[in-house]
Amino acid sequence: MNEHLLSMHDLTAEDVVRILDTAESFREVGSRVIKKVPALRGRTVVNFFMENSTRTRISFELAAKRLSADVINFSAGGSSVSKGESLKDTALTLQAMGADAIVIRHSSSGSPLQLTRWVDGHVLNAGDGTHEHPTQALLDLYTMREKLGRLEGLRAAIVGDVMHSRVARSLTFGLVKMGAEVTLVGPPTLIPPDAPAWGAQVSYDIDGLLPKLDVCYVLRVQKERQRLEFFPSVREYARLFGLTSARAATLPEQALIMHPGPMNRGVEIDSDVADKPESVIEEQVTNGIAIRMALLYLLVGGSGDGESA
Amino acid sequence: MTATVMTADDVRRALTRIAHEILERDKGAADVVLVGIADRGDDLARRLAIEIARIEGVEIPVGVLDITFYRDDIGLRAEAPEVHETRIGFDVSGKVVVLVDDVLYTGRTIRSAMDALMDLGRPRKIQLAVLVDRGHRELPIRADFVGKNVPTGRADDVRVQIEELDGVDAVTVTAGVAA
Numbered sequence: 001m002n003e004h005l006l007s008m009h010d011l012t013a014e015d016v017v018r019i020l021d022t023a024e025s026f027r028e029v030g031s032r033v034i035k036k037v038p039a040l041r042g043r044t045v046v047n048f049f050m051e052n053s054t055r056t057r058i059s060f061e062l063a064a065k066r067l068s069a070d071v072i073n074f075s076a077g078g079s080s081v082s083k084g085e086s087l088k089d090t091a092l093t094l095q096a097m098g099a100d101a102i103v104i105r106h107s108s109s110g111s112p113l114q115l116t117r118w119v120d121g122h123v124l125n126a127g128d129g130t131h132e133h134p135t136q137a138l139l140d141l142y143t144m145r146e147k148l149g150r151l152e153g154l155r156a157a158i159v160g161d162v163m164h165s166r167v168a169r170s171l172t173f174g175l176v177k178m179g180a181e182v183t184l185v186g187p188p189t190l191i192p193p194d195a196p197a198w199g200a201q202v203s204y205d206i207d208g209l210l211p212k213l214d215v216c217y218v219l220r221v222q223k224e225r226q227r228l229e230f231f232p233s234v235r236e237y238a239r240l241f242g243l244t245s246a247r248a249a250t251l252p253e254q255a256l257i258m259h260p261g262p263m264n265r266g267v268e269i270d271s272d273v274a275d276k277p278e279s280v281i282e283e284q285v286t287n288g289i290a291i292r293m294a295l296l297y298l299l300v301g302g303s304g305d306g307e308s309a
Numbered sequence: 310m311t312a313t314v315m316t317a318d319d320v321r322r323a324l325t326r327i328a329h330e331i332l333e334r335d336k337g338a339a340d341v342v343l344v345g346i347a348d349r350g351d352d353l354a355r356r357l358a359i360e361i362a363r364i365e366g367v368e369i370p371v372g373v374l375d376i377t378f379y380r381d382d383i384g385l386r387a388e389a390p391e392v393h394e395t396r397i398g399f400d401v402s403g404k405v406v407v408l409v410d411d412v413l414y415t416g417r418t419i420r421s422a423m424d425a426l427m428d429l430g431r432p433r434k435i436q437l438a439v440l441v442d443r444g445h446r447e448l449p450i451r452a453d454f455v456g457k458n459v460p461t462g463r464a465d466d467v468r469v470q471i472e473e474l475d476g477v478d479a480v481t482v483t484a485g486v487a488a
Contacts, residue, residue: 025375025392034428037378067378297378301389 001298004123006112007132008173016178020142022294023287029066030290040069043100043300048090049075049126050106055261055285056126056135060103063292069100069300087111091118101300104128122299130164136260137170139291141178143284144215147256152179157209158200159185159241160219160268161230163192167260168219172198183209186219186241189230206241210250217258218243221268238267248273256280314459315480317472320440323456324353327438328360330454335405338367340433342401345409346422347375347393352473353440354409372397374408379421395425402430407454411469413439416450441480443467 001018002010011019029037045064049057057073064071074094087106094102101122104112109129116123127133145151156175162168162184175182176199183201184191195202203209210216221237231237238244248257248270257269257279265271274281315323335341338361345354351373358371375393383390408422423435438454443461457480461467464485472478 022392025377025394028395029378032429037428038424039378039380039383043384297383297392298389301383302387303384 001302003299003303004112004116004125005134005295005299006116006123006125008134008137008170008177010134011174011177013177013179016138016141016174019138019291019294019298020145022298023138023142023290026066026290026293026297027287029293030286036066036068038068039297040064040067040100040300043067043069044098045069045071045101045103045296045300046094046097046099046121047071047073047075047126048094048102048104049073050087050104050111051076051127053105053127055288056105059285059288060124060126060135060292063289063296064101066289067293067296069296072097072099087114088118091115095119095121100303101296122303124295124299127166129166130169131166132170132173133166133260134170134174135288135292135295136167137174138295139284139288140171140217140258140260141174142287142291143258143280144256146287147280147283148214148254151175154180154214155183155212156180156215156217157183157185157203157206157213158217158219159206159243161190161222162186162195162219163190163230164222165219169198171217172200176200185209187231187237207247207250210247211252213251213255215256215258216243216248216251218269220260220262221264223264223267234267242267243269243273245270245272248276248278251278258284261285311481311483313479313481315441315457315478317478320456320478320480323440324356325360327454327456328357328364331357331407331436331438332361332365334436334453338365338369340403340405341407342370342372342399342404343407343409344372344374344397344401344422344426346418347373347395349469349471349474350374350408350410352471353411353438354407357407357409357438370399372399372401374422374425376418376421376425379425381417381421397429400430401426401432403433405434405436406432407436407438409438411440411471412467413437413442413450413452413455414445414467416446416448419450420448440469441467 099121103124103126105126109131112125158168185203343354345351354371373396375395377390377392436453439452440456442455442458466483468481470479
């Protein structure tokens with residue numbers, strides 16, 4: 001595996017399988033009374049969150065703690081960043097503190113890559129701008145493989161604001177890498193023009209697609225974008241692309257309904273759809289901890305210069 | 310040069326003897342559970358359970374333990390060690406846990422296994438059964454039940470083959486060139 005995890009493009013299909021298999025073992029650890037193993041004892045993991053995020057930060061924090069690593073949380077508010085410190089100076093401070101891994105969430109695409117030029121530790125991208133969010137994609141792949149038994153040949157649709165979604169990008173790259181068929185669905189203004197280059201199909205008709213799907217992945221409507229007039233109104237969006245109860249009823253019986261959270265109930269997904277048994281939104285959260293444990297273990301646990309295992 | 314130090318028959322006889330020794334030492338099979346260390350240790354543990362069932366007429370629980378997360382060399386290797394599955398479907402607290410492994414060498418695996426077991430509960434006793442003891446301990450650990458003591462050099466390669474994984478039961482030693 002690569003030294004860092006910045007993008008799904010850093011991983012081969014074999015790497016993805018290894019990460020998912022390792023996460024399987026960590027799921028078992030999560031079911032024990034003592035949910036903690038000493039694998040990364042004495043290592044330091046820094047959660048460097050320059051953009052608001054609760055679930056991803058908590059998930060990484062719990063993952064690192066369950067591996068017995070020491071965790072430092074560093075976020076924008078109340079830190080030297082709010083006093084105007086540059087990313088580089090912050091990075092050099094983290095470097096001087098001897099961080100073995102730095103988990104970064106930042107509103108600027110590419111900042112995790114920039115960080116790798118200044119620090120020696122392993123950098124894990126926890127979401128950068130509109131670029132990528134690979135750990136979310138991996139936990140989604142894990143959930144699909146667990147529920148449906150395979151990834152190859154799966155038919156998945158990713159519905160919504162694909163343009164601004166780092167989740168959609170990482171997940172599409174991951175699914176295509178694993179041999180699944182991906183269709184991106186949404187208003188034309190929110191489908192990026194280069195989507196065909198990702199290896200995905202594009203459709204503007206959600207109703208024609210639903211009966212043929214194994215996975216319906218609903219993206220959050222970023223209401224703040226509505227002001228920017230990418231679509232006329234939230235209500236119109238909900239009517240044309242929202243996963244309503246009537247639409248969800250046209251999905252095949254075994255199909256999964258997924259959402260990366262946080263949800264706008266009643267906009268991109270109806271409240272009772274989110275609570276259906278086919279919806280695996282809570283499992284996605286549990287699996288996220290196991291995936292992040294696997295990534296920290298594989299990256300930090302393999303950083304020696306000794307013989308390979 | 311490769312020498313066979315145990316044939317399939319030797320392995321079978323050794324496991325039968327160890328099964329008897331466990332029953333003798335622990336005065337029957339009550340509260341005894343077997344925990345094999347992945348991989349190969351778990352297959353040996355299942356076979357010991359079959360032997361004990363044959364001798365004593367008692368089914369004893371068998372679990373699989375992966376010790377990867379408890380290793381003392383994580384981060385020293387270029388690749389993170391491969392992770393196997395842990396599946397222990399019973400509570401180890403208050404039990405006599407017989408750890409089962411194929412080869413006892415430095416003792417570091419057993420140290421890790423004991424730490425891992427302690428996180429799962431509080432066994433009344435932990436004992437160790439191995440098919441081969443090849444010497445060269447780096448920790449103060451010894452086995453309670455040994456299939457065969459095989460004197461080796463550090464550079465030698467001791468290979469245990471198990472029918473379930475390798476299609477044949479055998480223990481071989483390939484002489485290594487001392488570094």
